Amino acid sequence: xxxxxxxxxxxxxxxxxxxxxxxxxxxxxxxxxxxxxxxxxxxxxxxxxxxxxxxxxxxxxxxxxxxxxxxxxxxxxxxxxxxxxxxxxxxxxxxxxxxxxxxxxxxxxxxxxxxxxxxxxxxxxxxxxxxxxxxxxxxxxxxxxxxxxxxxxxxxxxxxxxxxxxxxxxxxxxxxxxxxxxxxxxxxxxxxxxxxxxxxxxxxxxxxxxxxxxxxxxxxxxxxxxxxxxxxxxxxxxxxxxxxxxx
Ligand SMILES: NC(=O)c1ccc[n+]([C@@H]2O[C@H](COP(=O)([O-])OP(=O)(O)OC[C@H]3O[C@@H](n4cnc5c(N)ncnc54)[C@H](O)[C@@H]3O)[C@@H](O)[C@H]2O)c1
Numbered sequence: 100x101x102x103x104x105x106x107x108x109x110x111x112x113x114x115x116x117x118x119x120x121x122x123x124x125x126x127x128x129x130x131x132x133x134x135x136x137x138x139x140x141x142x143x144x145x146x147x148x149x150x151x152x153x154x155x156x157x158x159x160x161x162x163x164x165x166x167x168x169x170x171x172x173x174x175x176x177x178x179x180x181x182x183x184x185x186x187x188x189x190x191x192x193x194x195x196x197x198x199x200x201x202x203x204x205x206x207x208x209x210x211x212x213x214x215x216x217x218x219x220x221x222x223x224x225x226x227x228x229x230x231x232x233x234x235x236x237x238x239x240x241x242x243x244x245x246x247x248x249x250x251x252x253x254x255x256x257x258x259x260x261x262x263x264x265x266x267x268x269x270x271x272x273x274x275x276x277x278x279x280x281x282x283x284x285x286x287x288x289x290x291x292x293x294x295x296x297x298x299x300x301x302x303x304x305x306x307x308x309x310x311x312x313x314x315x316x317x318x319x320x321x322x323x324x325x326x327x328x329x330x331x332x333x334x335x336x337x338x339x340x341x342x343x344x345x346x
Pocket of ligand 1: 108109110111112113114115132133134135158159160161186187188189190209213236237238239280281282283284285286287288289
């Protein structure tokens with residue numbers, strides 16, 4: 100990869116961290132946007148220690164002004180963003196009848212509206228360059244549904260629809276837009292749901308054809324391909340990384 104500038108949201112933990120590390124290893128200049136600014140800076144520092152180029156910024160994707168300010172800072176420090184990986188996400192498991200309006204709005208704000216805001220914020224740069232790559236991280240739960248995750252699955256399903264719309268609008272301008280819906284990936288988010296008793300990892304492993312839970316690096320590898328030059332004919336697609344559970 101030539102030295103293109105990439106923004107990875109939620110890049111301080113789990114899947115986003117693996118994506119940030121992989122894109123930096125492939126030669127991208129990586130900006131990590133995360134609610135946890137300290138963790139974003141630590142991850143960026145660790146990438147730089149390994150010879151990559153990265154900056155970590157405290158950006159809440161639900162705050163449009165903060166997103167725009169973050170993108171302006173990226174432009175000044177790393178150049179125009181050409182790659183965006185919308186990975187920041189929040190999962191809440193609760194029975195549908197207990198979901199409050201506040202819970203619902205928060206889940207949609209982070210997982211869906213945050214994704215759209217980041218796309219809107221970087222698309223003008225991509226249009227000016229006539230080249231861009233957007234990868235939205237959705238969830239395998241959009242294939243199957245997931246009991247007690249109404250707001251999460253609704254938001255992630257929205258991400259799939261949004262991806263298709265943006266692909267239709269922007270692919271003629273050299274910008275591809277795809278979504279990766281991961282299956283069970285070993286990250287702090289998954290560990291948290293396991294510890295709370297919502298997910299039985301042994302059972303999930305048995306139900307996964309490749310016979311293991313996914314690693315953040317599995318998603319990062321797919322992402323690295325989708326943002327590459329040679330993936331230019333792949334757009335508007337849902338590319339599952341789930342060990343064969345959903346086809
Ligand atoms: N781990 C899985 O099994 C799995 C499965 C399907 C989908 N996903 C999706 O993958 C993405 C990454 O998940 P993960 O498992 O690595 O989770 P994680 O909790 O380890 O990491 C999520 C990161 O997003 C950041 N974040 C949360 N809200 C934010 C906000 N408003 N603004 C900016 N950053 C914010 C967090 O601080 C954290 O660093 C999420 O979108 C998640 O829904 C994960």
